[in-house]
Amino acid sequence: MTTSVDHQVPPSSSAPAAASPDLGTLQARSISAWFGEHKVLDRVSLTMNAGEVTALIGPSGCGKSTFLRILNRMHELIPSASLAGEVLLDGEDLYASARRITDARRQVGMVFQKPNPFPAMSIYDNTLAGLKLTGVRASRATRDDLVEECLTKAGLWKEVRDRLRAPGGALSGGQQQRLCIARSLAIRPRVLLMDEPCSALDPTSTRRIEETIAELVAEVTIVIVTHNMQQAARVSHQCAFFLAEHGTPGAIVEHGPTEAMFERPQDPRTSDYVHGRFG
Numbered sequence: 001m002t003t004s005v006d007h008q009v010p011p012s013s014s015a016p017a018a019a020s021p022d023l024g025t026l027q028a029r030s031i032s033a034w035f036g037e038h039k040v041l042d043r044v045s046l047t048m049n050a051g052e053v054t055a056l057i058g059p060s061g062c063g064k065s066t067f068l069r070i071l072n073r074m075h076e077l078i079p080s081a082s083l084a085g086e087v088l089l090d091g092e093d094l095y096a097s098a099r100r101i102t103d104a105r106r107q108v109g110m111v112f113q114k115p116n117p118f119p120a121m122s123i124y125d126n127t128l129a130g131l132k133l134t135g136v137r138a139s140r141a142t143r144d145d146l147v148e149e150c151l152t153k154a155g156l157w158k159e160v161r162d163r164l165r166a167p168g169g170a171l172s173g174g175q176q177q178r179l180c181i182a183r184s185l186a187i188r189p190r191v192l193l194m195d196e197p198c199s200a201l202d203p204t205s206t207r208r209i210e211e212t213i214a215e216l217v218a219e220v221t222i223v224i225v226t227h228n229m230q231q232a233a234r235v236s237h238q239c240a241f242f243l244a245e246h247g248t249p250g251a252i253v254e255h256g257p258t259e260a261m262f263e264r265p266q267d268p269r270t271s272d273y274v275h276g277r278f279g
């Protein structure tokens, strides 16, 4: 019952007009994934357009997080994990043998479900923590500017500018998640992956993160996994619905502009899912 056609997503008319030229388009081509002998994704193809938010939706266990981890080469950290297919960032193979894994992760950043700042490290140092990955050395003034810029983009600057030396662990959950977003932005990724970034947060913090996503998409392409259909409808331009039916590996049933996916889904399974009839 699964499909494996190319889920090329046409550019959304609602995409921001003045998008940064550094934005990346991510293209997954015929991605299959395994944990040991267990195949969990089957030939998933999806284009995640520059300057848009793409939401990955679907019931638990259908492979959304696995797909996300493949997009920045985190899947291969799991000893039993393997994959087939290609991931292209603006046409360049993210898995090319000449490309360093750290380079792939620098270009495609990740924010996780549970906020994970370094709790004892200051807010200032947390924001810059990813820079060590890149080996970039910067002057104090440059670092100060970068901290302010990234905390501002993550919607946290006004709340923390007077206590940058306080530990990251002293912030609320929602503030910690925005700090993690700031940390991701500091290494200037072209794509930001977010794996259920609000599932551990209260409604107010969730709203703040959603506002942040709406502002960030002019600067970084965003791919978000969410179980919250209202959130998918609010934040995304495009949606892809994943399903693993009857023990089969996960695959995309349907994708397209978010409004169409919610208002006029082509597949009855999509309709049932987005209207909360299963999953």
Ligand SMILES: Nc1ncnc2c1ncn2[C@@H]1O[C@H](COP(=O)(O)OP(=O)(O)OP(=O)(O)O)[C@@H](O)[C@H]1O
Pocket: 035, 040, 058, 059, 060, 061, 062, 063, 064, 065, 066, 067, 078
């Ligand atoms: N580290 C792992 N080792 C073995 N199997 C795994 C591992 N991680 C995920 N799986 C399996 O891969 C399949 C897909 O899991 P994945 O977490 O990608 O789904 P998901 O759609 O993101 O689920 P959820 O919405 O619950 O987070 C599941 O069958 C899961 O049990």
